[in-house]
Each structure stands twice: as structure tokens, then as C-alpha cells.
Amino acid sequence: MLTADVAVIGAGAAGLSLAHRLNAPPSAARLRSVILVDAPPGPLRPAPRTWCFWESGPGRFDAAVRSQWRHLRVRPPVGPAIDSDIAPLRYKMIRSDDFESLVAHDLARSPNVRRLQATAETVEDTPTGPQALILRPDGTREVLRARWIFDSRPLESLPPARTTLLQHFHGWFVRTDRPVFDPGTAELMDFRTPQPADGLSFGYVLPTGPHEALVEYTEFSPRPLTRTGYEAALHHYTADVLALGDLEVTATETGRIPMTDASLPPRAGTSVFRIGAAGGATRPSTGYTFAGLQRQTRAVAAALHQGRDPVPPAAHSARARAMDAVLLRALATGRVNGPDLFCRLFTRVPTTRLLRFLDGHTTLLEDLSVGRHTPVGPMLRTAVELPRLPRRPSPRPAPRPPRSESA
Template identity: 75%
Template structure:
């Protein structure tokens, strides 16, 4: 049996962030031994994705940041722009491959962090800690014992909630033949997209240069689209709305994020905790997760460094969750056509008041 002070289940953003913080805690206490359990290549590994978040000044993971913006823009259905300067914040983009490479490089120099590949079957409390049971690529059983276990795997089902929507999206990293983008401004929401009957949709443009950008089609609605429908929606946005002209699709990404006011349990045993989206790090009304999981993992690392019980704190304040409940419920019951430009004006208020999401 492998043994460690801390076992982290899952090597996505939350698991890697916690391992990175524990390896470089910098406290006066000895760094804990960490076993990071990651799924083998296949369907259990998270796909490549892009994370965006607001941050003031230099950040812990700036070496992995692809681009950042100080100016944001929202467009209503008629295409009228609303601009906002979010200084001293910046809106930052990190691609998962770059983040993984940065963390792997930093962890390589720490002999108290061990990475183990396998499919986790169960996590169970035992006296004085917890056991993680897994299978390696050949199906051989292995057991990891730890004083504390942090599980970042998506839950099998969501807790009961008043409101649950899906934020689902499909995007292309594109390169255009002509200069088509303004690198200094991110298009946060562009409501010139065709609106679904039971939700709302918008375009999203993150320029990486005059010719390069991430262009996405996003919906808030009860169910995802088919692959063909996503492709058609992005093509319509690039061709008919943005009128980008000739372009090359360099890569694509698709995602589904639950948007729910359910309370996500952050503790599932005496020594077993959930972190990341599984532990409530996703902001219910927007789907943003990266900043929330950084607050969680920073607090966990601090608690371990100080010898305290490392219960992950709520990633968002009670005030923030209360503010989210209204818009989330409102979005679930009305189409954008019924709402008019209200959402665009709400986003203007968010930009204007520098509210972090």
C-alpha cells in the first residue's frame, strides 16, 4: 500500500492547483507528502479546455497565461456595444495544456509529490485517515492510504436544487486571412446569435492577435446540442454575424457546465473532502470556476501548513450565492426575446463595478 499525508484524486485544474500549492507552501512546517492520482489516457481524463478568470496584478500561474485583457465588451441584440475598463483587474486566459506543463515542471523538483496513474473505484474513511482503491492500466488493484483525501472528480449526480441549467458551448481557435480582431478587447457576450426557444445564447470572442482568436457559441438552456448543431452555430456566428471571411480552424473545444443553486457538499467523510467544481467552486450564475478553486486550494494549503483540519471553505460568499440565485432562476424561466436587453445591462453593471465572478 502506498502511503501519504495527502491524496488528491484527479489531475484537472483543482487537483493540480492543490498539488502545486502543497509542494510550494513555504510555511515553517515540513511540506506534506502528496500522492496525486490521475486517470489514464481515455474518457476519464478531462478534455483540453480553456479557463478564464479575473485577477488584479501578477498571479501564481502567469507563466501559463495565453493572453489577458483590461477592456471588455458586451453587445445587445441590435449589436450596440457596451464597453468597460476593468482596471486594476485583468481578464486572463489559461489553456489547460499550458497549465499542466507549468505544474508538471514545478512538481518535478519536489520529491514529496508522487504522481500515480490509475482508475479510482472507491474512497473510504478508516480510523485516522482514508483509503483510495484504484486499478492501474492492466487492471491490477492498488491502495493508497492518506491522512486526508481531496476528491476533485465530477459527482455522479447533482444535489437537489431550485434551479439547474446547463451552460454548454462549442468554440474554435481560428486564424483569419485578414486582420479581423482588436487584441485589446474581449467580447464577453454578443447577443446577436439566434435565440433558443427555452434559454438564451451569445457569442464570445477572445482575441489573441489581429488574425487569431477563440470564438465560441454559448447557450444557457436545459440540454446540450448535437455536434452538428454546435458546428452550425459557430459557423453562423463567424460567417454571418462577425463576417470574418476566410479562416482556418486551428482547434476546437466543447464543454458543459452545470449552473445550479444546489449546495455542493465539500466534506464526504471525516478525512475526505471535495474540491473544485465537485466542491462548489463553480459560480452558479456564470459557470466560472478557476478563481473559486484557487481560493479553495489556497485555504486548504494554509490549513495544512498550520496544522489545522483542512476543510475546504465555500468558494463564494453567501452574498455572492444569494445574488446568483435571482438571475439563475430568472434565466431559467424566460427567453432572451422576453428579457430584451436586460442581460446586456446586467453585464454592463458587472463590468462597471469590477465584480469578480
């Protein structure tokens, strides 16, 4: 049997972030032992993926930031692009392998955090405290007991919801013969893609140099595409829309992120908690997760240091979740045109305020000022309708996201 003060299940963005914070003062001085359970290579370990977020000034994980941008661009289906200078913010991109290397280097010298390669088969409260049954790569099973367990594994199924869309995407890391990219500008949403019958689509371009970029095709819609469908969409976008010319695809990434108004409480037991996407860190209206899980793990580390009940806080306020529920329903019913809505917001709302709004850092008055630039009639109709709608069980398992956020 293994024992620890804290067990962290899963070594994705949330698990690694919490372990990193628990290894730093002052939390490290209070905790004698932390075990991070990391799935061995195989289907339970996600492929390399990209996390993006925005913040002002230097950040905790800047050593793992692959690229960052001060300028953002949104392109409507027709007409001029919408360019924004987001200073003092920066839009930052972290590759998961860079992030893992940064945290692994930190944990390798840790006297109190141990990284254990195993699969957690069950996590539960028992009369003697929380425990996890883990399976080692050699086939042996062990019981891991801890005072607190933080589970970052994806949920097997989504809780009942009134609205659930998928943000699903496929991306190419490309290298071009010609210098076709502007390294100083990230293309956040390019709506010059063919729009699906239900939902919306856009291109997403993160340049890392004049010849290199991550180029993605993204949809907000009820169903994912086939692999062939994604490839065809990317061929069209890179060749016909962006006119990149000859290019080499050096790597790919694919993902699905639930965009749902389902309730995702962080407490899964008396001393068992969910963190990351499973604990509600994903912003339902955008799919961004990295900033939300940082708020969660920072609060958990502070609570453990202070000897308080370390319940991860809601990553997004009740007001933000309510507004997201209205937006998701309006998009799902087709009452609002997605490209028109997002382009209108980026045109009429200062981008730094809009980004603070998406992070949940705006006041009620600022929220109302953003809301008045949406199609007010359809949004109000949806808000009135929403409380009467039943929450229905998810008809399919929750997708396992290969990254915690997207554009």
C-alpha cells in the first residue's frame, strides 16, 4: 500500500500544474508527500497538444511558452480583417511536451513530490479515507491512500445538460517554401471557411515564424467530422483561402472539447476533488481551459498551505456560466449567426475588454456593455426560454480532449 498527504491523478495540464504548485513554497513546506500518478505510454496518455491563453506580463510558465503574440486578427466571411493590439496582454502558446519537460525538471529535484507511472482504475472515498486502485505497467495492482485526492482524468460521460456542442478541430504544423506568415499576429478566427448547416467553422493560424505556423480547421457543432473530412477542410483552407503554396506538414493535432451548460462540480467525495476540464475549468463558450485550471490549482495550493478544506473553486462565475448557457443555446438553435456575432463583438468591443470578459474578469456593467453588442432580441428570447428546458443525459461518452483549450 502507498500513502501520501496528496495524490494527484493524471499528468495532463491540470495534474502537472497542481504538482508544480505543491512543490513550490509555501505549500511544499507543509506537505510531507505528494504522489503524481501518470498514465504509462498508451491510449490513456494523450498525444502532444497545444494550450493557449492570454495574460499580462511575465507568467509562471513562460519558460515553456513556444510563441506569443501582441496582435490578434479576426476575419469575417467577406470584407476587411479586424486587427487588434491587445497590449498589455499577450496571447501565449505552450506545447504540452515543453510544459511537461519544465515541470518534470522541477519535480526531479523535489524531496516531497513523487511521480508514479500507473493507471488509476478507481478513485473513491472509503470509511478510512480516499483511495485509488492503481495498475502498474507490470500488471500489479496497489492501493494508494491519501488525505486528499485530486482527479484530473476526463469524465467517462457528461452530466445532463440543456445544450452541448462540440468544439472539434484538426490542425497541421506546416512549413512553407515562401515567407507567407506574419509572426507578430495570431489569426484567432478566420470565418472564410465554408459554414456547416448547424454550427459554425473557422480557421485558426498561430505563426511561429515567416515560414512556420500551426494551422487548424475548427467547428462548433453537434458532431465531429471524419478524418477525411478534416483533411479536406484543411486542404481547402490552406490552398484556396490562405494560398500558402507548397508546404510540408511536420506534425498534426486533433481534438474535441465539450461546450456544455452541464454542471461539473469539483467535489467528487468528502476528500476527492476533480480539477481541470472534469472540474469545470473549461469556459463553455470558448473551450479555453488553461487559465481556468490555473485559477483552480493556485487556490488549491493556497488552501493546503493554510490548512483549509482544499475544494477547487469554480473556475468561472455563476454569471459567466449563465451567459455562456444562453450563448450556447442561441448558437445551437441557429437563432444567432455565429460568424456575425463574433465579428460584431471584435469590431465593437475593445479587444482587451472582450478578453477580460472571456476570462470572467469584467464587472456587471462591463458585461452589459458587451451584451448590448449581441443580437439582443434572439438572446433575450433564449434567456427566457432556458430555465424551462429540461437537462437531458448525454447520449454519448464525453470526448477525451487532446488539449485544454482552443480558439
